[in-house]
Amino acid sequence: MSSMVQQIITEMVTAFGKSALSLLEGEQDFAHLVCETQVNMNKSLCQLLGWTLEEADRNITASQFRQQRYSIKAIRERRLDTRAGTVEFKRHYFEDKQTGEKVFLLDEFVGIEKGARLSLDLKASLLEDAAMMSYRQAAKHNGGQATQSASTVMHVVHKQGKVITALDQLDPATRPVPPVLFVEADEDHVPHQDGTNHFLKIVYVHEGYSHLGHHKFGLKHPFYITGEYPGPEGTDEMWRTVMDCIERQYNGLPKRFFLAGDGAGWIKTGANFLPNCTLVYDKFHLKKVCKQAAVGVAGNLGETLMHWALAGHSSFLEDYFKVRLADPQLRAGEERSLRQARTLIRGNWKQIKANNDSDFHGCSAEGHVSHILSERFSSRPMGWSQAGTDSLSQTRVFVMKDGKVLEKLEANAKRIGKAKLALRIDTRIKRRFSDQTAKYAAVAAAEFVQQASGRRRSWQHGITHDWAL
Known part of the structure; x- marks a missing residue:
């Protein structure tokens, strides 16, 4: 030889x-x-x-x-x-x-x-690239002499992508628990192959913000849980996963949690799982609601309404809505917007005031949705399946945090084949x-x-x- x-x-x-x-x-x-x-x-x-x-x-x-x-x-x-x-x-x-x-x-x-x-190294490369680019682009990028197809990449995502979970982001060693942990949540609207839109949810946990200079901030020791998790059962499963990650990452539970988001029901459910939890209606969505409440009025009225809300002037807001809704010249569409805005402000009043808590550092959920989810799943015309979004969204987070996909797939393959190999060789x-x-x-x-x-x-x-x- x-x-x-x-x-x-x-x-x-x-x-x-x-x-x-x-x-x-x-x-x-x-x-x-x-x-x-x-x-x-x-x-x-x-x-x-x-x-x-x-x-x-x-x-x-x-x-x-x-x-x-x-x-x-x-x-x-x-x-x-x-x-x-x-x-x-x-x-x-x-x-x-x-x-x-x-x-x-x-x-x-x-x-x-x-x-x-396909060899495991090629599957890892395809999966890694699919988290950042289209299936077709990933296939072309990794094709070499052995050209792959977009459907091949999809099958790799559906099968090998399931191997990567939120637990893979955690530090190997248990971390000391901080006094406060911050949990932020939001969702992206992702088009499915059947023509419907589904919620692709994201929850991330961190220890606060660190200043990076030039008005830039970073999260301290974050980890992310993402996927569709449909229905009440899916919501409960997601929050159980969040708690599982917290308990594995830290040597105890903090004295306090802050849970920030847009006030959606699935987000509020998290307060039932996180002990000593304070719900916060984040300022980004509050600004959108106040702008909606200012419909039909020129100028910066939305900023004034937001200032009243954060200052706790509920009576000012109630008077405003009362006057606007009593206007005989109010259009039907404007009336609907006003009533929706009033309902949101009333239903989240306690959470709006929580923005002023001295221990709360703000919320960046909308930016994370745009950067982590929308950029890959909803910014361009495409149709997804739940298997694709669940596998690829968690893989995308793993890759963005410099996770080694090949090492993860190899470890999984060795775990499955270890018993057989011991008997054979x-x-x-x-x-x-x-x-x-x-x-x-x-x-x-x-x-x-x-x-x-x-x-x-x-x-x-x-x-x-x-x-x-």
């Missing part, structure tokens, strides 16, 4: 030599050299990966463990798309002499999913494979030295002798 390694290395070095010579002769620029070299290196890498898998399969087949437990049924070919390109290899198909179960021991040994067309096979790869690495190194010294091409001679172009 060393001859195959030599051949791959020889072809790789020769291809690079031709490209480098084209650069020195002025036939292509450096950028083209980089691109061409990357393509050639990926091709050689796929060949080496295929050889490595076949070598591992040979070691498994030759082991006493295999001979005692499994009989050979056939040799099957397999193609696997990776980030480097398509890897082709052959491996043995075995039958358990005791149970009659048929299995590819190599696949379980190296962690290749049964029946999978013994340590003698691993030692044999390690010895073999060390031998072939030496062969490859020798071949490269030979290429670089005794049989120099013209481009090598030119570089070492200051070839003038």
Whole structure:
């Protein structure tokens, strides 16, 4: 098998030599050299990966463990798309002499999913990109020599995206609990494939705001829970998830919670789960309501109404609504807006006044919805499914917080396959494979030295002798 390694290395070095010579002769620029070299290196890498898998399969087949437990049924070919390109290899198909179960021991040994067309590294890359760009763009970005489709990316999102949860954002070590924790919530309106709009909810927990300079602020140790969570049961599940994250992240519960949002029923439900919780009607939505209440009146009346609300002047507001609604020239649409605004202010009066609490630091939920959810899920014409929004919204948060998708998928795959692998493969096979790869690495190194010294091409001679172009 060393001859195959030599051949791959020889072809790789020769291809690079031709490209480098084209650069020195002025036939292509450096950028083209980089691109061409990357393509050639990926091709050689796929060949080496295929050889490595076949070598591992040979070691498994030759082991006493295999001979005692499994009989050979056939040799099957397999193609696997990776980030480097398509890897082709052959491996043995075995039958358990005791149970009659048929299995590819190599696949379980190296962690290749049964029946999978894509390697785990490619799935992780597709999922990571899909969190930031369209399925079609993600497929094109990761296609390489093995072109993927938008539907392939969608299937990866629906299946592998479920692996990532809100718990994956938490710090590994338990944090000391602060005196106050801030919980903020809002939702985005996401179009579904059936033509309806659904709420895509987001709740995030943090320890307050830190000043970053130039009127910029950041959250202290935030984590995010997002998804559709439809209906009352979904709402309860979401808040149970919030509490689960809090209890796992901190070594206790704070003396006080602030829960800020737009006063929606699903947000207020959170106060039933968070102990010692103060509900807050955030200023962004209060400003919208006051602007709505100023309908039909020119000027900055909305700002005045908001000032009254924050100052606790309920009587001023009641008088205002009484006068406006008694106006005989009031249009029907304006009347509806006024009544809706009055209902919202009355129904959230206690929460509006909570903005003045000295321990409350404000709310940025609307900005988070725009940045985390709307930018990907509702800013452009598209149609989603609940499986897509649930999986991708939580993955998007994970990626935006610099989470490693491949590490998460690998950990999940190892957890599932660990028991099987312990039964199938013994340590003698691993030692044999390690010895073999060390031998072939030496062969490859020798071949490269030979290429670089005794049989120099013209481009090598030119570089070492200051070839003038």
